[in-house]
Amino acid sequence: MSRVGPSLLLMTLALVAACSDSTGAGGGGGGGGGDDDELALAGGTMTVFDATSTAFKSPAPNLSQESLDRHIAGDAQFEATFVSAPAPVNPGLGPVFDNTACGNCHINDGRGLAPAPGQPSPSLLFRISLAGAGEHGGPLAVPSAGTQMQQRAIIGAMPKGSGAVTFEEVPGQFDDGTPFSLRRPSYQLTGGSAPLPGGVLVSPRVAPPVFGLALLEAVSEQTLLVAADPDDRDGDGISGRANYVWDPITGATEIGRFGWKANSATALQQTAAAYNGDMGVTSSYFPAEPCEGEQAGCDRHDPEVSDEIVGLVQHYIRTLGVPARRSLDDARARRGETVFANAGCAKCHLPELRTGTFAEVPEAANQVIRPYTDLLLHDMGPGLADGRPDFLASGSEWRTAPLWGIGLTAVVNGHTNFLHDGRARNLMEAILWHDGEAAGAKTKVLGLSQADREALLAFLGSL
Amino acid sequence: MRRPLSVPARLAAAAIILVAATACGDTTTNPNPNGFDATAVLADAPSKVIFPTYVDLEAKANLLHTAVVTLDASTTDDNLAAAQEAWRATRRPWEQSEGFLFGPVETEGIDPSIDSWPVNQADLNAVLASGQPLTKASIDGLEGTLKGFHTIEYLLFGTGLKTAAELTPQELEYLLAVTESLQGAVTQLRQAWDPADGNFSATVATAGQSGNSVYTSQSQALQELINGMIGICDEVGNGKISDPFDQQDRSLEESQFSNNSNADFADNIRSVQNLYLGQYGTSSGTGIRELVQAKQPSLDATITAQTQAAIDAIGQMTPTFGQAITSNQAAVEAARAAVGTLRQTLESQLLPLASQ
Numbered sequence: 001m002s003r004v005g006p007s008l009l010l011m012t013l014a015l016v017a018a019c020s021d022s023t024g025a026g027g028g029g030g031g032g033g034g035d036d037d038e039l040a041l042a043g044g045t046m047t048v049f050d051a052t053s054t055a056f057k058s059p060a061p062n063l064s065q066e067s068l069d070r071h072i073a074g075d076a077q078f079e080a081t082f083v084s085a086p087a088p089v090n091p092g093l094g095p096v097f098d099n100t101a102c103g104n105c106h107i108n109d110g111r112g113l114a115p116a117p118g119q120p121s122p123s124l125l126f127r128i129s130l131a132g133a134g135e136h137g138g139p140l141a142v143p144s145a146g147t148q149m150q151q152r153a154i155i156g157a158m159p160k161g162s163g164a165v166t167f168e169e170v171p172g173q174f175d176d177g178t179p180f181s182l183r184r185p186s187y188q189l190t191g192g193s194a195p196l197p198g199g200v201l202v203s204p205r206v207a208p209p210v211f212g213l214a215l216l217e218a219v220s221e222q223t224l225l226v227a228a229d230p231d232d233r234d235g236d237g238i239s240g241r242a243n244y245v246w247d248p249i250t251g252a253t254e255i256g257r258f259g260w261k262a263n264s265a266t267a268l269q270q271t272a273a274a275y276n277g278d279m280g281v282t283s284s285y286f287p288a289e290p291c292e293g294e295q296a297g298c299d300r301h302d303p304e305v306s307d308e309i310v311g312l313v314q315h316y317i318r319t320l321g322v323p324a325r326r327s328l329d330d331a332r333a334r335r336g337e338t339v340f341a342n343a344g345c346a347k348c349h350l351p352e353l354r355t356g357t358f359a360e361v362p363e364a365a366n367q368v369i370r371p372y373t374d375l376l377l378h379d380m381g382p383g384l385a386d387g388r389p390d391f392l393a394s395g396s397e398w399r400t401a402p403l404w405g406i407g408l409t410a411v412v413n414g415h416t417n418f419l420h421d422g423r424a425r426n427l428m429e430a431i432l433w434h435d436g437e438a439a440g441a442k443t444k445v446l447g448l449s450q451a452d453r454e455a456l457l458a459f460l461g462s463l
Numbered sequence: 464m465r466r467p468l469s470v471p472a473r474l475a476a477a478a479i480i481l482v483a484a485t486a487c488g489d490t491t492t493n494p495n496p497n498g499f500d501a502t503a504v505l506a507d508a509p510s511k512v513i514f515p516t517y518v519d520l521e522a523k524a525n526l527l528h529t530a531v532v533t534l535d536a537s538t539t540d541d542n543l544a545a546a547q548e549a550w551r552a553t554r555r556p557w558e559q560s561e562g563f564l565f566g567p568v569e570t571e572g573i574d575p576s577i578d579s580w581p582v583n584q585a586d587l588n589a590v591l592a593s594g595q596p597l598t599k600a601s602i603d604g605l606e607g608t609l610k611g612f613h614t615i616e617y618l619l620f621g622t623g624l625k626t627a628a629e630l631t632p633q634e635l636e637y638l639l640a641v642t643e644s645l646q647g648a649v650t651q652l653r654q655a656w657d658p659a660d661g662n663f664s665a666t667v668a669t670a671g672q673s674g675n676s677v678y679t680s681q682s683q684a685l686q687e688l689i690n691g692m693i694g695i696c697d698e699v700g701n702g703k704i705s706d707p708f709d710q711q712d713r714s715l716e717e718s719q720f721s722n723n724s725n726a727d728f729a730d731n732i733r734s735v736q737n738l739y740l741g742q743y744g745t746s747s748g749t750g751i752r753e754l755v756q757a758k759q760p761s762l763d764a765t766i767t768a769q770t771q772a773a774i775d776a777i778g779q780m781t782p783t784f785g786q787a788i789t790s791n792q793a794a795v796e797a798a799r800a801a802v803g804t805l806r807q808t809l810e811s812q813l814l815p816l817a818s819q
Contacts, residue, residue, distance in 0.1 A: 051679075051685040053565040054694070076702070081575075083583035083608050088714040090581065100579075100606055107569055122572055152606070155589035410677045411687075414570025461676075 036328040041324025041440045042404045043212050044367035056211045056406045060321035062363045066074045074316025077309050078102045082279055092304025094280040095157035096150035096291045098125045105207040109320060110412040114422025118164050126163050127203040129388055133355040136246030138391055144194035146295050157201035157297055158193035175447045182432060185423050193295045202387035204421040205260050211232045213267045214318035215369045218358035227374045238347050238437045245391040249285050257375050260420040261390040262399035271314045281305050318361050323405045327462035336459025339452050343444040344449040348400045350374045372403035381435025407461035427460050492787035501681040507741050507748030508688055509664035513563050515743040517653040520556040524649045527553045528642040529711050535635045543627045547619050551723055558727045562734030563691040566663045568656035576648040579607030580717055582617045591633040602644040610641050630817040685817035692735045696806035699731050704799045708788045714784050724784035728777045736770045758816045776801035
């Protein structure tokens with residue numbers, strides 16, 4: 001198999017380093033420090049300069065040969081399509097599942113699409129639970145249905161249910177009188193293998209982009225807690241709380257970093273849980289089928305995917321590069337960066353974080369990154385609330401979504417649907433759904449001139 | 464079948480970083496790559512290559528269904544052979560489309576309905592045994608691994624030398640429905656690019672023009688096309704050939720029931736050739752070759768020769784790819800090397816020409 005020649009690799013690294021060294025450390029959190037070369041490096045040394053449909057699925061350019069080899073092997077596993085056992089290739093699908101390959105939800109390693117009214121979506125799933133806390137403080141499983149309502153099943157098994165969405169248009173207007181409309185979704189769930197009880201809490205979630213995860217793992221817990229302000233002592237209306245979640249792999253409670261509610265501690269947990277919950281593929285980490293005890297054929301405990309393969313996929317998503325920021329010499333986009341900061345967006349969507357030591361992926365360690373997230377939970381108000389607590393996250397709290405790469409969503413995924421269930425049809429709608437702790441920022445956006453609104457969108461489009 | 468894209472993507476990233484890093488921050492979009500006006504290339508790639516390929520795919524899929532209707536009406540060995548040939552004929556434009564696996568085929572999730580692999584044989588057998596009515600709608604609702612090319616291939620060719628007498632009524636009913644389902648999927652794909660319908664063609668053709676929110680520069684769209692060419696070379700060399708060969712495992716061969724791999728692989732490389740030359744069948748226009756002729760004319764002969772060499776080397780994996788992985792390993796090595804050489808050229812020499 002062909003590899004990047006060492007000389008090319010070294011030259012690339014050297015040149016990137018030369019650019020990085022040309023400036024001092026960027027400003028901290030203010031939204032715009034550092035010079036343009038530095039600002040382009042959204043993922044630090046793990047930045048890729050690709051603005052095509054492969055922008056999210058390219059390995060970071062600074063991987064060691066061994067790391068690159070594992071990345072390539074993990075890429076193949078990420079695309080592997082599972083089928084029912086017995087089979088010579090990729091057996092173990094189901095009995096219940098939501099899709100058959102990682103890459104079928106995370107198309108081009110990017111963002112899932114909201115379903116059309118009345119239609120299924122291959123990249124949206126439903127988390128379910130009952131009120132109260134379950135084991136280790138997590139969501140309380142629904143009897144006979146668990147914590148995820150898989151909508152597909154192999155032949156002979158029953159899906160747990162099906163969900164459909166309808167939308168209601170909710171009109172609004174900016175302060176200058178320009179009208180807009182948001183579409184408010186409502187979800188109808190129908191039980192399958194078992195009826196869903198009354199009072200079931202439902203959280204619809206689209207597949208998020210999966211790149212740059214080692215960098216987010218490499219930000220120390222201490223660094224994240226610096227930005228946290230759980231009791232809003234600074235009185236700015238923004239709290240920011242860390243989620244702490246049970247990690248069944250380490251057998252300990254850890255700070256949450258991944259998932260729409262920061263309900264997953266590590267890329268490994270996220271990977272193994274997705275194999276299990278999304279494809280019905282068991283592993284040593286999650287040995288029980290997600291329908292165990294609910295219907296026939298769900299009670300075997302034999303790992304269907306090896307620790308090695310789970311580890312390869314973990315490594316793959318950790319080492320996907322982060323697309324560079326673009327349009328740095330575009331005056332409008334640069335002005336939008338100031339609009340973003342002035343509106344208060346940057347208080348949660350932190351423009352810069354610094355990674356710490358990270359022995360498992362040294363390529364991610366000790367550098368400035370520009371993810372535009374604090375990885376913390378924020379109350380986003382009743383409009384976005386799913387009403388389903390997830391460890392410490394309340395029913396209206398969500399993790400600040402990283403914004404890096406968000407401007408490439410159209411080219412990578414062919415749509416511009418955003419937020420946890422893809423209800424926003426464009427970035428402005430996503431902004432306008434913000435409420436709760438973000439109410440002040442939204443109010444400022446409502447008061448922007450059209451030129452400033454366009455500048456703000458140009459800035460987001462450059463990420 | 465969609466496979467990973469790591470190696471070329473990585474090299475693409477490295478190549479572009481070289482450019483960008485040299486300029487140190489001059490990473491913003493510019494309408495034309497290095498002053499090259501790509502308007503004709505970006506107009507003709509969709510109109511002369513991509514859309515005509517999908518039109519042909521749809522036509523061939525219709526003929527495949529017709530052949531299966533005939534086979535169902537008169538289940539003879541001749542009609543089975545005709546249906547098998549119709550499958551191969553449909554396979555050709557599909558494989559010749561895999562050099563441009565971007566846009567709706569990915570973003571609308573169409574690929575899994577056409578080319579999922581492997582076949583879910585356990586579930587397929589369960590469906591056949593269930594006695595449930597099989598219609599286009601019921602097949603549409605199944606997983607990709609129960610429809611599309613490889614399910615049809617499995618049913619038509621079987622695991623040995625299938626005869627018409629071996630086709631069960633259930634298999635024939637499944638074939639009727641699954642070929643109709645394939646027609647639907649390829650029609651959706653054709654429509655997505657059709658100037659009279661979804662018109663993703665215009666998204667490519669108007670790259671860099673105001674109002675195009677997908678491709679904000681011609682350079683970006685050119686890189687998309689070239690990344691597609693690189694991607695299929697990677698898939699053929701490092702996936703389709705290497706997986707069964709390195710592991711000496713025929714179960715990893717994609718078109719293992721039809722022994723169609725050599726044709727598949729050659730058509731994959733022809734898709735590179737088609738984009739480069741700006742042609743498909745009798746349709747022709749301005750290809751990516753024009754970029755080379757404008758920026759680095761000496762590269763043209765290299766790409767042209769290496770593309771043909773790869774196609775030729777693939778044809779040398781006799782008697783079939785499935786047998787060659789054990790009995791003709793030198794030919795397999797040579798084919799893999801030829802595809803790799805082409806990929807290397809596209810990555811290291813062609814792609815940089817499309818950068819700003």
